[in-house]
Amino acid sequence: MNLPNLPTHLPSGHLPSETTSFIGRTAELSAIEVLLGESRLVTLTGVGGVGKSRLALRAARRAERVFAHGARLIQLAPLREASLLGAVLLEELCLADQSTRPAEDVVAEWLADKQLLLVLDSCEHLVEACARLVRTLLDAAPRLRVLVTSRQPLGLPGERSLEVCPLPVPPPLTEGNAAPEYSDALALFADRAATSTAAAASDSAYEPGAAGQASAAAVCRRLDGIPLAIELAAAQLGELSVEQLNDRLQHRFEALSVQDGARITDLPRHRTLRTTIGWSHELCEPLERLLWARLSVFIGGFDLSGARAVGAGGPISAGEVERLLDSLATKSLVRRRTHSEPGAEDGSEEGADTDPLGPPRYGMLDTVREYGAHWLSELGEAETARRRHRDFYRELMLRADAEWMGPRQVSWYTRLAADHANLRTALDFCLTRGEGVAALEMGGALWFFWFACGFAREGRHYLEQALDLCHEPGPERSKALWACGLAALGQGDVDAVFRLASALRESVGGAGAPDAHAASYLECAALTLRGDQRRAAALLDAVRESPGEVGEAGEAGQVGAGKSGGAFREAWLLLKVTHSFVHVHRGNFTAAADTADELCARSEQLGERWMRAWAEYTRALASAALGHPSEAAAHARRALEGKALLHDSLGTVMAIDLLASTAAASDRGRHAARLLGIGQHLWQAIGPSQMGSPELRAARRESELLSRKSIGDTAYEEEYRTGLDAGAADGVAYALAATPQGHDR
Template sequence: MRLPMATPSGWRREGNLPAELTSFVGRTRLLATLKRHLNDSRLVTVTGIGGVGKSRTVLRLAHQMRAHYADGVWFADLARLQDAGMVKQTIASALGIADQSSRAAGETLSEWVADREMLLILDTCEHLIQGCAELVEELLEASPNLRIVATSRQSLHLTYERVVPIPPLQVPGDDPAESLFTNESVQLFAARAGGVVPDFVLDETNIGSVAELCRRLDGIPLAIELAAVRLRALSVDQILALLADRFSLLAGASRTALPRHQTLRAAIGWSHELCAPEERLLWARLSVFAGDFELDAARFVCSDQRLASEDITDLVTGLVEKSILLIRSNHAGVRYKLIDTLAEYGEEWLDKLGETETMRHQHLMYYLSLAERSEDAWSGPRQIYWFVRMRQEHDNVRIALEHALRTPGETLLALKLLSSLWFMWVCCGFVREGRTYLERALSANPVPSKERCKALWVLSYVRSAQGDSAAAQQAAEQCSTEAVRVGDSKAVILASKMQGTAALLQGDLQKASALLGVAIEFNTDNKELNPGLLPAWSCPGLMDT
């Protein structure tokens, strides 16, 4: 016998939204985007890493949209649910449905929503993806006036789904024109700090430290809120000093929070558990990159017998879908990024796997190869591409150099990398840094060699670009002496060129003419001489004096 569904006497047509217990900070553009997509699509899925504020943002959205739905806005919290078979019952309970029939739960739900104009929020779907996706399809087919917003660390993979990734909050420096006081990360910290320490005031004495703290926390709202809790016992500067171990420091959220939101480590660990084993391994290996990187770099550095090169693209796509990797597209192409918090978590796993040094070496070899390719192509038709590319790779080049300089047996590779990037130091705006690294690398490699000779003439070139002609002359003369010793004829020619450049800078035109003339006369490889002959070719009258 089929019993009819009963509507409880206390059922509220306006819905069951939880109260907003804290102030909502920032996200103005994001909320506008979500409203626009909700008008255009019946299913919007909000994705993002753990602790980025998916649930809080959607709750704010839901409160703002309440008046638009005649039958209310309803909130179903799936976070604590472990059994996918209970998704339908959990949602039915959230909707206030008292079903006394023997029908399938999905059938009851579909009948309930069929004629209703309502918004349903499904919060935290990532661990129940299949069950949630199937139910969403059933409900949207049954009710033409139903709209659904889901939060998840990955999409539901439905064809009509509109996916809206939630990035971390903007941090100081993202918008150079923005005041530190109006930055949304800083405002969130100030708001939560005021709740912990009632007399906390954001002012000129602490704004710098607060801004740096928010930047180092990557604008992750959970991390910022956990840091604010620490103000009970620490100053902002003390929190900054202890941030090297951010996972231990950032704990102590409200006891009513979900376990995975009580510490930053738990929040990131939840995302880690949702990844397939191959994705976890790639996550760990990608932690060797600094800043962002291109797909070909991930293939070169991270592939081996455990992760085939041809599988890297799909695994990277999986990490993007699970909100582990951020994706950035522009006219220069597509690049990927692990924010610092996720990179640090990956580094811990890479160390546990015993792969840190192997991956660091692979990273170094990739950027050495890239540097050599860019050097060969610098004077060609794609110079602008290489200018943009190598500026993008600046952080990765720096990390590769630091690894090479501190690793026994790899300091010679540092010389090769530095020398290949002569154009980057001078033409891309890193002259001072190039000089510092070249001098360090030469000190670490005191034995004359062809690699050292090239580094010496590049150092002379860099010093010339700084206007330090005396130091440029010294490096060029040393290059000439050592080149003769090791039998490096190309370096002898380039040393002559650099001595001529130094003489030109010092106003000795006769000496410059003689030395640059020798360099041009004996050069048989225009590619090698390119950086050195620019002063000579730009002053044709000089060669006639």
Template sequence: MDRAWRPQDELPEEATAFVGRTRELGAVRAAFERARLVTLTGPGGVGKTRIAMRSARELAGDHPDGVCMVELSGVRDGALLADTVAMSMGMRDSMAVPTIDLLVECLRARRCLLILDTCEHLVADCAAFAMTVLRACPGVRVLVTSRQPLDLPGEQVLAVPPLEVTRSGGEAVELFAARARDALPGFTLTAANRDVVVLLCGRLDGIPLAIELAAVRLRTLSPEGLLKRLDDRFWLLGDGPSETVRHQTLRTAIGWSHELCTPPERLLWARLSVFAGGFDRAMAEEVCADSRLDREAVAECLAGLAGKSIVQRAADGRHLMLDTLREYGAAWLNEVEPVQPLRARHRDCLARLAGRAAAAWLTDDQDRWLRRLDAERDNVRAALEFCFTVPGEERAGLRLAASLWSGWLCRSRFTEGRYWLDRGLAAVTGPFPERADALWRSAYLRTNQGESPRAMPLADEALRLAGRRGDDIGCGRALRTLGTAATFMGDAGRAGRCFDEALGILLVRGPREDLIMLRMLRGFHRAKSGASEAALAECDEALRLLEDAPAEVWARSWIAYVKALAHWFLDDVDGCARELRTVLAGFRRVQDLVGLTNGFELLGWVYARQRRYADGAVLLGAAARFPAQVGVPRLGDPALEDLHRELEGRAREALGPDRFAEHFERGMALTVDETVGFARDDPRAP
């Protein structure tokens, strides 16, 4: 994880001007002077997230190790909470150690602010997570937004009130005027309309979301018309407690906006609630269009909903819907049509996207599709959750998970990949092809997390199932996985036999990407087995297979890493260093922190052999800073762990304990970019 993984200027951009809230911002700052956990509570639409974002910007100077905002509205399973936080912080779960343990280890010595946004559906999980982090990491502060507190000892709970409405105006009126100018350029508050706007904001109880929805209507109605139409809706309100009234006020304001939509727009609003996170127009058309609402109508209605601020258009062209509006749409959907067919169409849409991403693996288009899968993370999770909770959809879930495998692999998201594959394997127990495919994929992820002994039985079962079906490619993939697990277990004989048999199968019928992976892994096995020249030949063959993808980065970086390891065992430290400098640039580009960690480690050894002991200590410190190696043998091999201790001891002896510690700690303090620059002898590196 980078030292400042989320500097305050990289927080989500504020789409509209921030208005008022001086007291609330001061209260957040004062609360953090008393405690390390602050929770902003209040009903939907009251402005908790905006206050949290603005507070984060104002408090950034108090947190030298960064600010990280984690959006949780799309996370429905608490088991994925820690993984979601880790991903937001740039971590990669490269091993089987629980992600919460990695986070604690990474945050233990840091001074940072962690924002958990929209926690009300995960209160118990967020409470357990916050308690663990706060107890173990004294420099971490946590800011929570939720409709209810976490109920933890020492938690400072700040109820976010509606905006103030006074006779002369107040912050609520300021907000209305600001949003009115966005909707209707040239709008100004005047003596003629101020009283009406004050009354309008009072009717809306000063709730920011309600005010913003009303302000948009100035495109078609005057302030007087707005007030009259809103008054016509207020027969719904009763004399209950203020919190209930405010909830009803917001519901009324949203319902009023709903009534102002055309019937097709209302239907689209309801259907769009199936998306978790964002979506683009093509996805909306694919999921929401049918005989009642064709694609042209979807596009037209989407523009209409954007014009009414029901959906918001992000800077990247995608559309977003606030949680409160999504909830309203979901409730309406339950009344107008069956939900399950729509969720199935949503799943099918994500399956097609994942299939195109899988087809782009190890091609020049790989990076673009990896970024697309990153953007669809919440939608992917929603689709998988649908598959593994609705009877009869489990095999479709395993097929979707298989399509996502290469994305999890390239991004080193092994724990999440295993989570979904294993959920599917628990549900699909028969001898189906989807089970055989998921078994070797889950086994391979386990080998990457230091669990080769547990991976072996899964790959063996995959081999048996594929053999029964006459699936040669499945057999080759299972054998390749068995060879990889055997390599990490130090069983060179079995590894060699499995790789040779896999090669015999895949050379005849295997897809290009399977052969590339096999050549790369076989090269790794041969380098570790003392056959470095043969390892280099395997790498050259893998690169030949990549000739049609000159811009591909991920596989090329790992192949270069295997070549560097082969040069190391050939005692060619200069050749090893040359390959590694190329490797580090590639791994940085694809955000592969596992590859970067391994590269820093191996280059640290090279520097120790070259008697550049201080530089070697810096790189060993950088490698130790990332959690990728905690609990896993160095570079996946106990023998290489022994080599690490020998070379670190040599540097420590040459420098002396104090100087070694000084350089080692310097490496731990460098950011990813600074470490890559240092490793590549960039004169701009610190």
């Protein structure tokens, strides 16, 4: 690959690990390397199950060290809504942009100076949207190259396509040959047979004799060398010998060849894969087939509780689901996901009351899921299964909302992040069927996911659709207005925040209503962001003096007795954060510290971390203003720990900026300069630096001036550049280190 100015050593680690052995494809890998050297857009095409995704991942892994900024894989199979394509790229690239700019523009801007290989996997269901996006990205980023997998090309100028063909199969035995010739297809069959769950369960090692080897070669030929078909066939070896497998496959294909109908007119490779999956379907017991069909409504994976909620019913009892699921996994129709695989999130949380790795998760390959979806439709159960899916995730969202302000925040973040694609699917189900109240309720329940966990853009996407769809007054609409206001606040869209606050105030019953404090918080936060601390303070004083504030707050964070009142219990705590922040900016530093300490104690009582991190942040501001930089740094570091733990990108970068300020004030110029670089790197992925806040920008400028004065411009630029070039994880780790050696000056 002829690319200019290549560094000798490049970082890696952005690509997922391969969980099974990779066999063959030497010629294809060499061809991809040549094509990427000649063209900025290469598309791997081919039938489902032929191995496009595995080949693209292996090609990216081989090529990532050639690109200064490595390679990134974007898996698009779970995405069904084309309008969220840009948002998914932001998420997968860890660009937690919280502005109102089009997502595609944000991605293009970030890629503009990058030398990077971007892999877009499984684009066939979003071809037009992917083509528009790729054109935008290639126009904006001259050193970007894109590798696409799709069942058809994108159709863009300059695109080079490579059809991924099945693996080579061994030729039929000729007279005098006792064993088949080596081929990649036969090697794959032998590898998967030796490691198949079914074979392991039967304690039968795959050690075929001459006849077995000949039968294995015949199986590979019969399956046209299609990797997925070979893997599904190999999974049957726990119950069948390889000779029996070959014999039954032969009968299956011979029966098909005399049938009439649409399948016979399909391309042979399509027909082969469908036949193999169909044969696997026939080998399943009836209840396994039914569960397979029902599980096809999940997108991006599921756990046992979800499988029971959707799969149980009629002839399948809840107690039978796990057995049937294990049986489908044994047949390789369902795949258990390890916690290192994409979509299988690590749910570890120190002190959490859950399994340290969370419940096991399962998934289906797209082609297998599509077959199940076809049968679900044939059974007439598609609508029922989708409603069960929606109801399961609706209950999950409501439970998460009810427990967020407590000790299980990290567990809930992990769970919802793992099921992100299913959350989208459930919301889309409500919106496409005009179920506005349900969409409002679900979108509102996820307020913390949108606001606290970096998905503000997506939250507004769903909440605005739901609010436009349903104008029916009630607690669901009020909660959705609140959530949408928070999402707009996270994006720095002050005008939208004021508009939504006004609508929320009207929705809950006016200024004197018990839940009007939620609207007051949105207004106070917007005023603070705009720099109008005087008006924010006046509004806060009015809220503080409103009757019932303490009484309704009650214990355990509960606000009021009604459904709507309980929905805004977090608003009182957020108001205290804002109150402390306003105290700082009005010079009332002792009052700010007292308010922050009160909030820290309350958060400690609740066992939650997210709000406490904000309290630690404002406590750090107060300590810094009182002339205690070491104390301020300790509070800022605790704030950073909490924000990073919950992937709160906005809170993370604000804490790092504050750490830079305390370092500069302590005459640790090198440390401050590097932290400012790290902060700038993170702001580039979030949106406008310092959210456009005059106070935050002024504090950042002051940190830079102090640092330059301490160490000089040359040293400052060197350390700043080091921080700017650091990855997000390395940057946060550096910021969390209490006193990096050599950076006192």
